[in-house]
Amino acid sequence: MPSWFTAATEYATDAAQRSLLFLDVMRQRGNAYREHAAQTAPNVLNFDCELVMDGRALQRPVNYALVRITPPAGVQISHSARPFVVIDPRAGHGPGIGGFKADSEIGVAMRAGHPCYFVGFLPEPVPGQTIADVAHAEAEFLAEVIRRHPQADGKPCVIGNCQAGWAVMMLAAIRPELFGPIIIAGSPLSYWDGVRGKYPMRYSGGLLGGSWLTALASDLGSGKFDGAYLVQNFENQNPSNTLWTKQYNLYSKIDTEAERYLGFERWWGGHVTLNADEIQFIVDELFIGNNLAAGRIKTDDGTAIDLRSIRSPIVVFCSKGDNVTPPSQALGWILDLYDSVDQIRSYGQTIVYTVHDEAGHLGIFVSAGIARKQYSEFSANIDLIDTLPPGLYEATFTKRSADAANADLVSGDWVMRCEARTLDDIRALGANDAEDERRFATAARVSEVNLALYRAYFQPVVRAFANPVLAEWMRQCHPLRLQYEMFSDANPFMAPVKIAAERVKAERKPVSPDNPFLALQEKASQQIVESLDRWRDTVESMSERTFLAVYGSQALQAACGIDSRNEKRSLRKAAKSPLHQQLVDKRIAELRAAITNGGLRECMVRAALYIGMARGGVDERSFEIIRRMRLATTSNQRLTLTQFKQMVREQFFMLLIDREATLSAIPSLLPDDSEARRTALAAIQEVATASGELTGDAAERMRRIVGLFEGGKPRFATVEPRVQNQ
Incomplete structure (x- = not known):
């Protein structure tokens, strides 16, 4: 029998078995999704916890809650160590990613001796709750944490992941007395900034005509915005991973990858909702309006939120591989607020940043390697960060070696050093010129006009036929939810898969690593990924050129009241007092x-x-x-x-x-x-x-x-x- 025939037979057997096992993992994923969705307070925390405060019982009720993390066996907590409070992003997914595994933000902080708390949320918002209500609740949570730790040598260190980062910064500007050091990870604060040819997500608002689609989606949702749309927007940034790589990686490593895949998918499929007012504030004031750093967002009593009012050290963790929050968007707010490092010092602010070379947006929160390195060092050296003199610093990490000077003084495997930096170091990461600033300002004005037109002429009609039943039906029919439901046990066609998969596991015959057909499979996979990446690059290039051409029109800019003679300072620079x-x-x-x-x-x-x-x-x-x-x-x-x-x-x-x-x-x-x-x-x-x-x-x-x-x-x-x- 020819050797190629033997190799083909072995590969065909392995491929058939892998396909069936892959289907079974999809079935388990669907069942886990249904079980997760059925829970009252679903989360993916890997630690036991106890409820401290329920936001629904506050004077201004919200769907948030404060819990205390129970230290696992063998972990000793110091009464004098400052507490850590991790706040997860409410950006489409449910809570828990900050304590997703043992090597996580919560895990390494507890191993460093810090008591830990977690701020999570329920899938459904309290009717009428606003961003201001959430900020008020988080302030009460922090006050309670401070009250519980009178012996702590410092105020709580607060970690805000992704969208929780800008919320933490806003609250710290309003209530600076509640905060110790602040760590914001993958958090966009300067939403217009970027680099030509990269990070096209910043163009989305302008290409869609502004935030009127957000209002439409909320109206169709009967006053609620489905977080699955936010998750879908994220997935669209990397179609090769969404459509192929993630699934292929599971299929090609089906004997070892299932547990990790199912653990992540349990969080990835836990979609939540936001009130219409909440998401509209986020899109209008932040992502399109870019009003945070400029000080144009005001509290309920009319007070302008000025990030220069923050008195705690601010640690910014971002990555060049993050296409959602690139370094320019994570750090550009510094250029909006200050003209020099001396100005930073004059406000008594300490800003520390660190830039990863390749981690993606999710890797900043879920990577065990990043937790063991960056977050472990932040946790062990948080008092060093707190006592740094005011200024701008970059945190660098060097692997500890046996012959390093005074190696016994190093707490972990890495040596953290805070190097003094200037604003030119921030500019080198990418910043808009005056022309781009005018383009984004024009897009913001167009958004305001389109939203006003929608509210005047279309919103009454949409709200007339929208109702809770239709809204729930639309949520259940969202493609991201259907992909879980279709492969669960709720689908009768999946019934034989479990039995067949158990038989395959008993008779499993993996193909030899040197099988030529396996090499062809890998080659085909690479070509699919390359094709999808080329498609993405083409679409992104066209999107960028379209945005630049449309909003670069002087006629449109003039119609929107944008003076072409304006410099960047007049468009969004924070005012000096x-x-x-x-x-x-x-x-x-x-x-x-x-x-x-x-x-x-x-x-x-x-x-x-x-x-x-x-x-x-x-x-x-x-x-x-x-x-x-x-x-x-x-x-x-x-x-x-x-x-x-x-x-x-x-x-x-x-x-x-x-x-x-x-x-x-x-x-x-x-x-x-x-x-x-x-x-x-x-x-x-x-x-x-x-x-x-x-x-x-x-x-x-x-x-x-x-x-x-x-x-x-x-x-x-x-x-x-x-x-x-x-």
Whole structure:
């Protein structure tokens, strides 16, 4: 018998078995979808939890809830560690992705000793609930978390994923006293920004004629917007993965991939709804209007939401591989608010960002590798982030090696360092020119006109025949839901699949990896993916050219009241307040007067900052030494983290305002006790060299500090032993 015939027979047997097992996994997926949808409060959390607050019982009821995550066996939680609060996005899917698996945002935070809470939501919104009501509820949730942890050394760290990120930023601008560090992951904040030839999702609003379709969908849904539409928009961004790769990956690895696939699909198919007012606010004010960074969104009492009012450190996590929230949309708001890093500092803001090279939008939340690296480092070093001097930083991660300097000071497998950056580093990630800004401003005006026309002439007709029965029928008939229902046990044609699949598992005969027909299968799959990718690229290119041509028309821009002479500043730059400059001038005068105040602690912080500024960043090893020293002091002398943070900020600003006067004051502030000076200098040396020996300007600064601390006395040569971990 020819060898090719044997290979073909083996491949045909394997392919038939894989096909049947694939159908069985689809059946299990459909059944899991039906079970998930039947639950009152479905979620995909991988941890046990207890209800703390039900948003439906609040004065302004919402479908949100606060739960406390129960630590798994073997995980110890510290009472002094700040709590973490993870808020999942309500963007079409149900809650739980932040604690989807053991290696997740919640999982790594608990392993770092932090108590964890989770803010989730029910599938159906409370009638009449608005975005403002949700913000009010989340504020009450955070207040309750703070009340439960009076011994915590800092306010809660809040993680906002995707659309929860902009909601967290808005709330932090309104209620800054409730927040510790904020981590926003894959969260769009500057919705017009992008790079030509990439990330075409930003053109969608203009190509659809604005938000009138959102209003139409909500009216047909009897006052509710089906989140399946949002999920479908996401899937349309990558047709090769949606139509082929995801399913083929399961089919080709059917013996090992089923469990992972079913776990993810349990979340992917959990579609939820939003009230019409909620989704209309999101589309009009954010995705098309781009009003958040410009300060044009107002609260119920008329107060403008100004992101510069946030007093907590802001950590932005984004990826170049994310076609939903690319780096320019995640970070462009910084350029909208500030003209320089000094302006960032003048508002007392600390902004830390990190850019992944290839992770997709979902990978930012669900990847176990990212959880073990980025989120693990954020969790372990959240106090370092909280005490960073105001400014703009990029968090970098270097693999810890055995021969690294002071490797025992590193908490995990990676060394986190916060490097000082400028606004030019943000601009390098991509930003619009003035012409593109006018195009998007024109699209926003066209959206307003079309929405007004729809509401005046068509909305009354649509609402006249729309009703809850029709709305529910439309939701159940949505293609994304039908694909689950069709392959579940609700379909009688799937009845024989389970029995046949069990028999196949008992008689499974996988094909040999070197089978030539298997190679042909892989080649065919690659060609399908390439064809779908070419189709996507063609459609995206046409969409971009269409948007640029239509909304670049000077006639249309003039009709919409967009002056072609306007620069980017007048279109969406946040306004500057003269009162702010007056407050800055007053604070500068106060700090100048305080330069000669203080004692040994202030001098140590002043010296460490002066040396560290030459290195242009902060390493987690240096902060770990400071942490150990702080904890090693007696309780009545120990500074709280808040007090230490305040001291760092004051000494940092003094160095910025008048470096020479600040340094020259050190000898007069030091105690006469030479032993105390020697010990303090040894501590400064240890902090400064924790990440490696000093060279160049940093070494020169260290020598100057030694001279200031010695005050003409003999040089201190002895370095105190390192304080042991507490």
